[in-house]
Amino acid sequence: MTQSNKPIVLRLAAPVPLRRPFDYLAPEDLSPELLRPGIRLRVPFGSREITAVLMQTVDESSVDEKQLRAANSVLDDEPLLGPSIMALCSWAADYYQHPVGEVFSAALPKTLRDGKGLSETHWRLTVRGKGLPEGALSRAPSQAKALALLQNGEQAPASLSEAGVSSAVLRELASKELIERCRGTTKAPNPGLKESGPTLGEEQAQALAAVTLGEFSVHLLQGVTGSGKTEVYLRLIAACLERGDQALVLIPEIGLTPQTVERFEARFKTPVAVLHSGMADGQRFAAWQAAQCGSAGIVMGTRSAIFTPLARPGLIVVDEEHDGSYKQQDGFRYSARDVAVKRAQLEACPVILGSATPSLESLENARRGRYQHHFLRGRQGGGELPMLQTLDLRGLHLNAGISDYLLAAIRDTVETQGRQALLFLNRRGFAPTLQCHDCGWVAGCDHCDARLTVHLRKRCLRCHHCAAQRALPPQCPDCGGRSLLTHGLGTEQTEEFLNTVLRCPVHRVDSDAMRGVDAMQSLLEVAQGEEPCVILGTQMLTKGHHFPAVQLVGVIDADALLYSADFRGEERMAQLVVQVAGRAGREASGGKVLIQTHYPDDPLFESLRDGHFEAITTSLLEKRRSSGLPPFGQLMLLRSDARDERDGEAFLRAVQREAQQYLPKDCQLIGPLPSAMPRRAGRFRWQLWCIAASRRSALAAAHLLVDRAETLKKPRELSWFIDIDPSDVL
Numbered sequence: 104m105t106q107s108n109k110p111i112v113l114r115l116a117a118p119v120p121l122r123r124p125f126d127y128l129a130p131e132d133l134s135p136e137l138l139r140p141g142i143r144l145r146v147p148f149g150s151r152e153i154t155a156v157l158m159q160t161v162d163e164s165s166v167d168e169k170q171l172r173a174a175n176s177v178l179d180d181e182p183l184l185g186p187s188i189m190a191l192c193s194w195a196a197d198y199y200q201h202p203v204g205e206v207f208s209a210a211l212p213k214t215l216r217d218g219k220g221l222s223e224t225h226w227r228l229t230v231r232g233k234g235l236p237e238g239a240l241s242r243a244p245s246q247a248k249a250l251a252l253l254q255n256g257e258q259a260p261a262s263l264s265e266a267g268v269s270s271a272v273l274r275e276l277a278s279k280e281l282i283e284r285c286r287g288t289t290k291a292p293n294p295g296l297k298e299s300g301p302t303l304g305e306e307q308a309q310a311l312a313a314v315t316l317g318e319f320s321v322h323l324l325q326g327v328t329g330s331g332k333t334e335v336y337l338r339l340i341a342a343c344l345e346r347g348d349q350a351l352v353l354i355p356e357i358g359l360t361p362q363t364v365e366r367f368e369a370r371f372k373t374p375v376a377v378l379h380s381g382m383a384d385g386q387r388f389a390a391w392q393a394a395q396c397g398s399a400g401i402v403m404g405t406r407s408a409i410f411t412p413l414a415r416p417g418l419i420v421v422d423e424e425h426d427g428s429y430k431q432q433d434g435f436r437y438s439a440r441d442v443a444v445k446r447a448q449l450e451a452c453p454v455i456l457g458s459a460t461p462s463l464e465s466l467e468n469a470r471r472g473r474y475q476h477h478f479l480r481g482r483q484g485g486g487e488l489p490m491l492q493t494l495d496l497r498g499l500h501l502n503a504g505i506s507d508y509l510l511a512a513i514r515d516t517v518e519t520q521g522r523q524a525l526l527f528l529n530r531r532g533f534a535p536t537l538q539c540h541d542c543g544w545v546a547g548c549d550h551c552d553a554r555l556t557v558h559l560r561k562r563c564l565r566c567h568h569c570a571a572q573r574a575l576p577p578q579c580p581d582c583g584g585r586s587l588l589t590h591g592l593g594t595e596q597t598e599e600f601l602n603t604v605l606r607c608p609v610h611r612v613d614s615d616a617m618r619g620v621d622a623m624q625s626l627l628e629v630a631q632g633e634e635p636c637v638i639l640g641t642q643m644l645t646k647g648h649h650f651p652a653v654q655l656v657g658v659i660d661a662d663a664l665l666y667s668a669d670f671r672g673e674e675r676m677a678q679l680v681v682q683v684a685g686r687a688g689r690e691a692s693g694g695k696v697l698i699q700t701h702y703p704d705d706p707l708f709e710s711l712r713d714g715h716f717e718a719i720t721t722s723l724l725e726k727r728r729s730s731g732l733p734p735f736g737q738l739m740l741l742r743s744d745a746r747d748e749r750d751g752e753a754f755l756r757a758v759q760r761e762a763q764q765y766l767p768k769d770c771q772l773i774g775p776l777p778s779a780m781p782r783r784a785g786r787f788r789w790q791l792w793c794i795a796a797s798r799r800s801a802l803a804a805a806h807l808l809v810d811r812a813e814t815l816k817k818p819r820e821l822s823w824f825i826d827i828d829p830s831d832v833l
């Protein structure tokens with residue numbers, strides 16, 4: 104009992120871009136028991152009304168009480184977000200130095216952020232239905248069956264339809280007022296299996312046995328493509344469901360295809376709730392609700408699914424943990440993989456990070472004993488890993504980037520053996536440069552420090568860094584010369600060349616050709632169909648898809664990957680080569696990978712050739728250690744972005760000056776430096792690097808930098824943000 108008449112102060116996460124919670128007074132005559140963290144309220148904000156989440160109630164506000172406004176209404180009688188998600192969001196807001204209200208927004212689907220209520224998705228008996236005398240529906244057996252099922256309590260439509268009850272029957276019963284809709288409440292998911300998996304191999308069984316459900320632990324499952332990692336996930340999920348718990352499975356952006364979902368649905372009886380950014384609000388809301396109420400035993404999704412509340416969390420899986428799509432690149436810049444580890448700790452459950460090519464961060468955590476490291480060294484079904492071979496390009500004649508040797512290998516694969524070849528080239532378009540042969544003019548972007556890429560098919564020039572696009576000029580705009588040359592390579596050009604020399608179809612897979620989900624889907628169908636063809640593409644090819652009939656993999660320009668300005672360039676290149684190589688000949692043996700390079704003696708290629716991914720990561724980790732870069736130092740970037748060329752630098756320099764003396768001793772500020780592309784979309788970009796030797800000082804430094812940046816006067820035109828653990832520094 105409160106003695107004084109002190110009003111209750113509500114501390115709320117409001118969806119506004121400010122790095123602090125907001126205090127409000129409780130709505131009048133509201134029973135205090137209703138004010139539980141995790142409920143939503145409608146509150147006045149300026150002249151608007153917004154939906155905010157209650158973080159906690161406090162006795163006293165830091166703001167003068169007379170200034171506090173009262174909340175208008177309470178939206179939920181039960182918290183939508185449980186204590187662990189609440190704690191996760193608060194942790195993430197602090198760790199990533201991001202406005203707390205926007206972080207909480209990541210945990211709620213749009214429908215709920217807009218203030219609408221949970222929908223009534225389940226069916227239950229009405230009072231009338233409960234009191235129905237036995238045998239009353241003997242002439243309608245399917246209705247009687249539905250009633251019998253509902254005697255055990257409410258049911259989700261999915262489990263009713265699985266039991267053979269159609270929606271027509273449900274409608275009929277509802278019209279007789281025997282059943283009604285209700286909100287789903289927490290229930291144990293159906294642990295049943297539709298099919299049992301294969302007998303596990305020894306290494307799989309060892310990995311499985313090492314994971315104890317019901318307590319926090321982190322496992323790094325490292326296994327080449329096709330080694331049976333997914334099978335280990337499936338067994339763990341089965342054990343998790345058996346305990347009455349739910350499993351959360353994260354998949355990279357492009358790996359989440361109907362095939363992936365089908366594989367899980369084929370194994371388990373429990374519904375699989377799927378969440379990704381391309382879904383309509385309604386679908387997303389339904390999946391969120393199935394996760395939150397516990398009716399879906401498996402929740403599967405891309406990056407943002409990591410914030411989905413679960414009624415009974417028991418296991419988290421992050422597939423292809425090294426994948427770049429787990430890091431959000433704008434707004435709330437979190438890493439879903441890292442958040443997953445934190446979440447597992449808060450939920451007291453195990454988390455499995457799986458990959459053929461783990462990130463250096465995870466490998467180092469395993470080396471230090473923070474993560475348990477399990478290996479799957481052999482491929483399932485005996486399919487051998489393809490042989491890797493470098494092809495010395497020095498002095499060789501190239502056609503659209505392709506050497507005669509590679510062309511012969513492609514011909515042999517598709518025309519002689521009737522198999523498929525997969526070619527990797529990380530540049531879309533026809534050519535990255537258009538130049539005038541007479542005066543040397545080069546087509547550049549007006550808004551970026553970048554050249555325009557030639558897209559011959561669409562007869563245009565495009566900037567790959569901003570939205571700029573213009574028609575292909577018939578002559579040089581500077582001197583009027585008519586001989587315009589293209590330099591460099593792109594997928595369009597290689598596709599065109601291959602079409603002239605091969606009789607089989609050439610499928611191009613890049614973001615120009617693969618617009619929409621369906622395009623990728625139909626390509627995968629072609630690949631499954633096993634007709635002889637060439638599949639030519641960018642990054643998009645490397646992720647998790649199965650290409651069973653691929654016998655030859657060609658990496659057209661490995662050098663472009665090797666010499667990147669980003670300190671992660673070599674790591675990415677090694678991951679990429681191993682990942683594309685993994686697409687070859689899973690079912691059949693004798694697959695081959697040809698890597699075209701001018702530097703066949705680079706030690707990195709040597710290790711790749713010998714199949715020593717570990718030798719590469721060991722030497723890359725050594726390099727990182729000596730330079731103090733991640734995972735040995737923690738990196739954060741304060742980035743600015745301004746229309747004026749000097750503003751950004753001046754602002755970051757001022758932040759640096761103000762922060763320097765308060766900085767923890769083991770932190771270092773570097774810069775300000777211009778970004779690798781100093782001007783992009785008409786704005787000048789600068790960055791201030793901060794490297795900290797420990798997590799604790801990193802957090803302190805992040806607070807300090809953000810605090811200074813927020814208080815300093817800045818030109819109106821300038822914007823800034825902090826990127827904690829950035830995945831790219833360009």
Ligand SMILES: Nc1ncnc2c1ncn2[C@@H]1O[C@H](COP(=O)(O)OP(=O)(O)OP(=O)(O)O)[C@@H](O)[C@H]1O
Pocket residue numbers: 301302303304307326327328329330331332333334335459483484647
């Ligand atoms: N113990 C086993 N016995 C027989 N077949 C198995 C076994 N484990 C997995 N498989 C089969 O081998 C194939 C590859 O397994 P799985 O998809 O689990 O590998 P993965 O490592 O997850 O591959 P990727 O890296 O591409 O995701 C699948 O068809 C799977 O059904």
Ligand SMILES: [Zn+2]
Pocket residue numbers: 548549550551553566567568569570571783784
């Ligand atoms: Zn541009």
